Amino acid sequence: MATTLTINGKTHQVDLPDDVPLLWVLRDEVGLTGTKFGCGVAACGACTVHINGEAVRSCQTPLSDVDGPVTTIEGVGTPESLATIQQAWIENQVAQCGYCQSGQIMQAASLLAENSAPTDADIDDAMQGNLCRCGTYPRIRAAIHDAATKLKEA
């Protein structure tokens, strides 16, 4: 049965069983590989995307539960047209292996949408579901604070 999805502002028809998680629709069907597979059990946050503007773990969101427009890391900004949060990530030289960073950025973007000046405790609360094995946390924290400042100035 074909399902219609709006992803990063574009409409996509996908023909997959409705229990297939959004993650695997994005990666293997639509070809948007920026959203990563880490655990498949919502324990690492690498697959974080936005549905209706809210951060969700796409590995635990079956196609049938996608009830609004989806935004992935590719919809946030591109190398040619970076979003403010991505600029903050680059200026703080956050990434190491980089595999978790799409999910980190999506989670942080959702935090900043709700809270324009998060404290360290707010960041701890919002980001603790996003695992990084390289240990980039201090720079993620700094980049979120920087992005908050930049967004306020904009």
Next chain:
Amino acid sequence: MGIGKILRRTFLIGSAAIVGGVAFGAYYVTRPAANPLKPRDGEAALNPFVMIDQNGVTLFAPRAEMGQGVKTSWAALIAEELDVDLEQVNVLHGPAAAAYYNSAFLSDGLPGKGYDKSEFQHNLGEALGVIGKSLSLHGTGGSTSMKDGFIRMREAGASARETIKQAAAERLGVDRSQLKTEAGHVIAPDGTTIPYAELAEATATLDPVEAELRDPSEWRYLGRSQPRLDMVGKSTGTAEFAIDVRLPGMKFATVRRNPKLGGGMKSFDDSGAKSMPGVEKIVDIGDGIAVIGTNTWLVIQAAEAVEIKWEDAPYPPTTDAIFAKIAKAFDGSPNSTMRDDGDVEAAIEGATEITADYTAPYLAHSTMEPMTAAAQLGSNGLQVWTGTQMPLFAQMRAASVAGLESEQVEINTTYLGGGFGRRLELDFVEVAVKVAMAVPGTPVLTTWSREEDMRHDYFRPGAMARLRGAVKGGKAVLIDGHVAAQSPVQQAVERITGMAGGGPDKVLVEGFFNQPYAIPNYRMSGYVADVKLPVGFWRSVGNSYNGFFHETFMDELAHAAGRDPLAFRLEHARDEWDVAARCLEKVRDMSGWTGKTPDGVGRGVAMTYSFGTPVAQVIEVVDENGTIRINKAWIACDMGLAIDPHVVKAQMFGGMMYGLSAACFGEITFDGGEVEQWNFPDYDALRMHTAPQVEVEVLETNRFMGGAGEPGTPPSMPALGNALFDLTGNRARTLPLSHTFDLLI
């Protein structure tokens, strides 16, 4: 893209050298390895690391970028002499090639403690490194990249620059010495500039010109932090990992192998799984099955639905039985006694003796990107796309699995979603090749589930230590260590060559026998445990458990001597190696160490010398209503020249975090021969809210360049354990610490 074509057309040449590598000999060792880059008309491959054409300059950084910034640092070494701006050049990994051998792999394996080596021993190591070319040691690991590339890559850049200048000199009718270079241009005496790209064709006809290296005072890149070349890609989801490779007509696969590791498959029934949605083919791969289909998630569901009867594992079925077998190794004779100073058997009058037994668990690497590789078997050969730390070994393994010659296999190395030593192994390449062979002509991406990844690792071996020490007059006078563990080195030799590895294993005892403390009676004996469980190279390898044993025991000795643990270490380090002593002094000053802490606060210190670099860490823990949180950390390290200080600091913190995560929560246990941990909820790591605040200082007084990627890991575990002892008075001699303490999760 011209370069892609060049690489495809020329992998034959790069690989021919590997075939020659089997015929090992002095002539072959000293002969330059073939340049794997074969330029077309109008392109000049000045050496295996620099290519110019009409469109510009391409640098080759054939080291695995797994987060340590090597792509940028390696390119900076070349660019420093070549006079190009990093943002104006293209940097590629390049093919698997003998020319890309790692010259530092072997020199680090030489006997000796390391920190006390002479110029002669250092030079011997450098000279021996060339053998790496004949052993197919194109690889990344062992914290070697900057040691390896520091001179060679600057020479590659300098030679390329002078050759380009020679072409310009001939065109302009002037002497080469009258020309200058800047930002990818040759500057003529009258000030006119010629872009390197314009000189590509003329340069291609010249023999390479040798050149002197610049004085460090002239450096623009080295010793300074550079914006990482992979940062924009990794901040926009556009950096390509193996799991992101997409090719026309690509299928998706997953694998399910015997969870009793090393056991075979008796039989399987795929009658139910075959008809599940998205499934196209189910393949017998020997010790398990692979499912090929249209979607990774659908094939994972089907793989779980296949009914499989497994053979038993070749090792004892439970953790307790495995450790009992490790303990048995103490009954035999030691595999090595790499340090035996003084007389550890003689009684020391007036000394206080202590003994203690320690254990460290098996650990998984747990990279964020699970094991993944894509492969396509064509009529002319095999293509593989993967994140590997060992491209030439991967090429040979892929060839042998597919029944091809190595030169028929092309390895395309992507970014690695974490390495930590896991991607030195070849199992994920082998599986992907078997899958591709089942559907010739079709590209297939084989992705392991997290569960399959965690339960089929080459684990950090579990280890046991029996330690004896003595103090007298406030000083350590004896340390006698006995450590038993499986040998990843012996296993790896067997996996790669098919012959059992033997001989004294330095890696088994590193981080204990070679610690820079002046203790008059100092012995370390290593015992190889005969357990047939797959083990491998986990960030810092033997140092990862020996660091915990040695530095926790040093704390015990300090307390037995009634001394402050930092002052105690410092005294013993000062008498042995001033570089290590300075790291201890630095963390003392950074942390404002007084040896006293308020109620509810504990501090611990540890120092480990590994991969040429001493690292001292102080860790502070706080008790918050009965739950303990790691609050702060201070790190001081000294690897001599730090090529990129930002990268070094990130590696030091990251190395510490990797160790702290394991120290807090990490253990792989066995029941029924199967790993009991399945996914991150069973094998967690530190997260944003549990990570300490940190300060890192990079000293640069070490005479010889040390590594950065691993040395941050070993001291983290004992520093945390020592802090918990300071807080609670409870000495944990077993990891993980969550078994003993109520740690914040």
